[in-house]
Amino acid sequence: xxxxxxxxxxxxxxxxxxxxxxxxxxxxxxxxxxxxxxxxxxxxxxxxxxxxxxxxxxxxxxxxxxxxxxxxxxxxxxxxxxxxxxxxxxxxxxxxxxxxxxxxxxxxxxxxxxxxxxxxxxxxxxxxxxxxxxxxxxxxxxxxxxxxxxxxxxxxxxxxxxxxxxxxxxxxxxxxxxxxxxxxxxxxxxxxxxxxxxxxxxxxxxxxxxxxxxxxxxxxxxxxxxxxxxxxxxxxxxxxxxxxxxxxxxxxxxxxxxxxxxxxxxxxxxxxxxxxxxxxxxxxxxxxxxxxxxxxxxxxxxxxxxxxxxxxxxxxxxxxxxxxxxxxxxxxxxxxxxxxxxx
Numbered sequence: 001x002x003x004x005x006x007x008x009x010x011x012x013x014x015x016x017x018x019x020x021x022x023x024x025x026x027x028x029x030x031x032x033x034x035x036x037x038x039x040x041x042x043x044x045x046x047x048x049x050x051x052x053x054x055x056x057x058x059x060x061x062x063x064x065x066x067x068x069x070x071x072x073x074x075x076x077x078x079x080x081x082x083x084x085x086x087x088x089x090x091x092x093x094x095x096x097x098x099x100x101x102x103x104x105x106x107x108x109x110x111x112x113x114x115x116x117x118x119x120x121x122x123x124x125x126x127x128x129x130x131x132x133x134x135x136x137x138x139x140x141x142x143x144x145x146x147x148x149x150x151x152x153x154x155x156x157x158x159x160x161x162x163x164x165x166x167x168x169x170x171x172x173x174x175x176x177x178x179x180x181x182x183x184x185x186x187x188x189x190x191x192x193x194x195x196x197x198x199x200x201x202x203x204x205x206x207x208x209x210x211x212x213x214x215x216x217x218x219x220x221x222x223x224x225x226x227x228x229x230x231x232x233x234x235x236x237x238x239x240x241x242x243x244x245x246x247x248x249x250x251x252x253x254x255x256x257x258x259x260x261x262x263x264x265x266x267x268x269x270x271x272x273x274x275x276x277x278x279x280x281x282x283x284x285x286x287x288x289x290x291x292x293x294x295x296x297x298x299x300x301x302x303x304x305x306x307x308x309x310x311x312x313x314x315x316x317x318x319x320x321x322x323x324x325x326x327x328x329x330x331x332x333x334x335x336x337x338x339x340x341x342x343x
Contacts, residue, residue, distance in 0.1 A: 007181050011174045020245055023177040025285045026184050027241035032265045032277035033187055034234030039263070040271035041195055042227040043207030044124065048132030049235045049262050051139045052107035054254030056236025057243040059106055061156040062090060063099030068160050076158075081148035090149070096163050103240040104233045111232030112225060119221045119228075124210075133256055140255035155250025162244065180241050187234060188274050194230075195274075203227055264307050270319025279318050 007026075011019055031049055038044050065075045074086060092098045114135070118128060143150045150156075165172055194200055206213050206220045213220055243249040252258070261284075269280020284306070292299040314321060 004181075004185055008178070011177060016170065016173065019177055020173065021286075021289060022282075023173075023180050023245045024242055025282050026177075026180045026278075027238045027245060028262075028265070028285065029184055029238075029278040029281040030187055030241070031231075031235040031238040031262060032269065032281045033184075033191055033274050034231035034238075035262065035266045036271060036274055036277045037191060037195070037203075037227050038231040039266065040273075041200060041203050041207065042224055044224060044228060045126075045129045045263070046132045046228070046231065047129050047256070047259050047263060048134075048136040048139075049231065050136045050254040050256075050259035051132075052111060052232040052235035053239035053242070053258075053262075054139060054143070054249065054251075055107045055110065056103045056239030057249035057253070058150075058156065058239075059093065059102035059236070060099055060162075060240040061159065061243050061249045062093040063096060064159040064162060065156055066090065066094045067096070067162075075151075075156075077151045077154070078148060083148050087149045103236050107232040107236030107239075108229050112229045115225045115228040116221070119224045133259065136254065136256050136259045140251040143251040143254070151250070153251060155248060155252070157248040157250075159244075159247055167244070167247070176241070176244055180245070183237065183241070184278065188278070191274055199223065199226075261303065264303060264310075266317075267307060267310050268317055270317030273317070273319030276317050276319030276322075283318070 006013075010022060014022065031053060035046070035049060038046055069075065074083060078086070093102065118131065123131070143155070144153050146152070159167060161167060162172075165175075167173075167176075195203075202213070202218065203223050206218075206223055210220050239249065239253075242253075265281040265284050266277050267280070268284055269278065270276030284303070287306075288299055288303070291302055310317060316323065
């Protein structure tokens with residue numbers, strides 16, 4: 001509660017630039033918490049979460065581009081590319097309701113169909129990771145190749161309003177920040193409850209012994225599909241919020257490298273801990289902002305080194321380190337108590 005209270009007061013404690021960074025990283029934490037459910041609890045390593053992040057980001061960005069236009073006008077990049085009519089799949093996103101629903105329903109539907117097709121064939125482990133990585137590569141390539149209708153490598157940018165609200169004002173920035181913080185807290189509470197439920201217990205059992213679960217009469221496929229779909233929905237929501245805070249969505253944010261970075265956030269924080277996922281996301285991205293600004297060419301090497309060190313020396317991440325410290329402290333107190341009683 002103290003951390004949440006500090007988060008609520010952040011607009012008065014940090015600069016506008018720092019608040020925007022914090023808001024972006026909190027949006028990314030939604031995706032990281034989804035990965036805790038998919039990877040940490042379900043044992044399914046996805047290297048393609050950038051796809052769902054991008055679907056959510058493009059859904060809200062398409063609406064904002066259309067909302068800023070007069071009737072009959074086209075977005076600037078479509079005019080430059082020679083299009084004379086709006087692509088049919090852009091038309092529904094003129095509605096703000098469709099755009100908001102699209103942020104969660106499009107990633108969720110794609111994830112549900114994809115995961116059902118894969119998991120029902122009992123594909124898992126490294127094979128699933130490689131398939132999702134290929135999906136991220138294909139999605140980024142598709143966005144870049146369809147320049148006239150997606151904006152190509154530059155993506156979508158230059159957003160002015162959202163449902164009539166000017167995005168460039170301090171009031172809008174504060175409101176979006178608090179909305180992001182509220183969603184992070186709400187998702188944290190909801191996922192904790194889900195992980196503590198019978199579903200969470202069975203999901204961990206599938207992770208630890210899928211064949212044994214089948215022998216006991218359970219079909220693991222629906223459990224894994226639900227986890228993967230929830231992770232995708234949270235990634236789509238994270239993508240939409242990130243787009244609102246950053247003012248841009250592009251293929252550079254959804255490809256293979258960003259998807260791998262997302263896994264590293266969770267590995268650093270602790271893949272079995274929701275709080276660790278949030279802390280890892282904030283820590284890695286704050287380090288990225290500092291290191292990449294001072295030494296742009298060194299960031300990827302630094303990130304790779306961090307990942308290797310975490311995997312080899314700290315497999316439980318920051319959350320595991322805190323748990324070990326707490327267990328050591330508890331053991332020391334118990335030892336002192338036992339010795340005292342003996343005396």
